[in-house]
Amino acid sequence: MKPDVLIVGGGVVGAACARALxxxxxxxxxxxxxxxGGVATAAAMGHLVALDGCTAELELCRRGLQHWKELAANMxxxxxxxxxxxxCGTLWVASGEEEWALVAPRCEAYRAxxxxxxxxxARALRGAEPCLSPRMAGAMRVPGDAVIYxxxxxxxxxxxxxxxxxxxxxxxxxxxxxxxxxxxANGSRLSAGxxxxxxxxxxxxxxxxxxxxKRKGHLAxxxxxPGFLHHQLVELGYLKSAHGSNGDSVAFNLQPRxxxxxxxxxxxxxxxxxxxxxxxxxxxxxxxxxxxVPDLAQLPVIRAWTGxxxxxxxxxxxxxxxxxxxxxxxxxxxxGLGITTAPATAEILVSQILSxxxxxxxxxxxxxxxxxxxxx
Amino acid sequence: xxxxxxxxxxxxxxxGATLIAALGPDFTTRTALDGRPxxxxxxxxxxxxxxxxxDGREVLACMTPAEDGMDVRRA
Numbered sequence: 426m427k428p429d430v431l432i433v434g435g436g437v438v439g440a441a442c443a444r445a446l447x448x449x450x451x452x453x454x455x456x457x458x459x460x461x462g463g464v465a466t467a468a469a470m471g472h473l474v475a476l477d478g479c480t481a482e483l484e485l486c487r488r489g490l491q492h493w494k495e496l497a498a499n500m501x502x503x504x505x506x507x508x509x510x511x512x513c514g515t516l517w518v519a520s521g522e523e524e525w526a527l528v529a530p531r532c533e534a535y536r537a538x539x540x541x542x543x544x545x546x547a548r549a550l551r552g553a554e555p556c557l558s559p560r561m562a563g564a565m566r567v568p569g570d571a572v573i574y575x576x577x578x579x580x581x582x583x584x585x586x587x588x589x590x591x592x593x594x595x596x597x598x599x600x601x602x603x604x605x606x607x608x609x610a611n612g613s614r615l616s617a618g619x620x621x622x623x624x625x626x627x628x629x630x631x632x633x634x635x636x637x638x639k640r641k642g643h644l645a646x647x648x649x650x651p652g653f654l655h656h657q658l659v660e661l662g663y664l665k666s667a668h669g670s671n672g673d674s675v676a677f678n679l680q681p682r683x684x685x686x687x688x689x690x691x692x693x694x695x696x697x698x699x700x701x702x703x704x705x706x707x708x709x710x711x712x713x714x715x716x717x718v719p720d721l722a723q724l725p726v727i728r729a730w731t732g733x734x735x736x737x738x739x740x741x742x743x744x745x746x747x748x749x750x751x752x753x754x755x756x757x758x759x760x761g762l763g764i765t766t767a768p769a770t771a772e773i774l775v776s777q778i779l780s781x782x783x784x785x786x787x788x789x790x791x792x793x794x795x796x797x798x799x800x801x
Numbered sequence: 802x803x804x805x806x807x808x809x810x811x812x813x814x815x816x817g818a819t820l821i822a823a824l825g826p827d828f829t830t831r832t833a834l835d836g837r838p839x840x841x842x843x844x845x846x847x848x849x850x851x852x853x854x855x856d857g858r859e860v861l862a863c864m865t866p867a868e869d870g871m872d873v874r875r876a
Contacts, residue, residue, distance in 0.1 A: 648852070648859065648876070684834060685834075725852075725859045727849045727852070728849065
């Protein structure tokens with residue numbers, strides 16, 4: 426039977442799209458080149474974080490978080506445990522007076538967007554997170570943020586999709602997009618009413634005109650240290666690294682994992698497409714973290730790895746139809762926010778594919794904002 | 802022949818042995834969060850399952866040659 430929709434890519438975004446479409450009654454087949462959540466999803470930190478790159482992005486995050494929480498609330502405890510959901514909230518840490526002045530307006534902006542946020546002065550911050558250096562000026566606490574184990578998130582999304590009737594095909598690399606479907610690497614063809622390209626960085630191989638580059642990141646995880654850290658910590662200047670300059674940058678981001686381990690990020694690099702660790706950059710990332718949390722130096726790092734964020738020139742994702750390519754939709758380019766925003770991305774695509782009204786402002790994510798894509 | 806302490810036991814290990822040899826027959830280094838025992842898997846410094854402590858510092862037992870006088874503990 427011919428499916429209504431083919432999804433190319435079984436990362437967290439593709440799996441979330443499969444689930445949302447199947448639950449909306451659409452017949453869906455997801456094609457994954459290898460295994461579920463094995464590339465960018467597996468390398469990711471797994472924060473569910475409200476990030477305010479722009480108003481539309483903040484709303485995409487808010488809805489994504491809401492979907493994840495509903496999914497987690499409806500799972501049995503045994504299944505839910507696999508998601509490793511840690512409802513730790515985020516502290517956006519201001520390291521000096523200049524940054525502290527930015528916290529109150531940012532707090533207001535979050536509240537205006539319907540996201541709970543509160544100000545912690547230096548004293549309250551020390552009480553909330555004693556491992557932080559006493560030199561910190563204060564923080565914004567976003568209690569609704571959380572952390573999950575991303576590959577498990579992708580698997581649970583795919584399980585929910587299967588339960589709703591979707592067909593999930595692993596080990597099925599797609600070789601080419603065709604006008605009415607796809608051609609698989611084994612030569613067989615599949616046709617469908619619509620194709621959703623959700624293959625992360627690999628999307629560009631199938632659609633070379635995509636304005637997408639690989640943005641490399643380093644992560645390191647420590648041994649178990651229960652009670653060391655209570656919140657996800659992010660430096661207030663994180664957005665400068667995430668949305669700002671294209672040079673090599675590091676930004677402090679620390680997460681408590683449910684195992685008691687501490688996960689440390691982040692770095693951003695363009696133009697380095699090797700998976701190898703770059704010791705100098707990793708060292709810079711660790712030194713940055715020690716400025717905020719000096720006692721981190723006592724914890725042994727047991728593993729470090731790299732991954733690639735699918736990144737667009739304006740750092741916003743590509744969600745929606747491709748101009749001039751009837752039936753082809755994009756769900757890629759999520760940079761460092763794919764875990765948080767996957768379910769909200771799926772919500773947008775369901776509304777577009779089924780021509781339902783969408784409650785979100787989708788224009789900032791429309792592929793049509795890039796003329797090179799329209800003229801492909 | 803290096804003579805060292807592993808936990809409360811004093812032992813002699815063969816010349817050139819790594820600390821893996823000190824673990825003895827039960828081969829357990831760590832405990833999973835659900836209580837199951839964990840132990841060395843790869844023997845080549847990749848899996849990090851054989852972490853032990855020497856004077857409070859974590860090392861990989863499979864990559865650390867045994868030396869005279871070491872005080873080795875489970876991490």
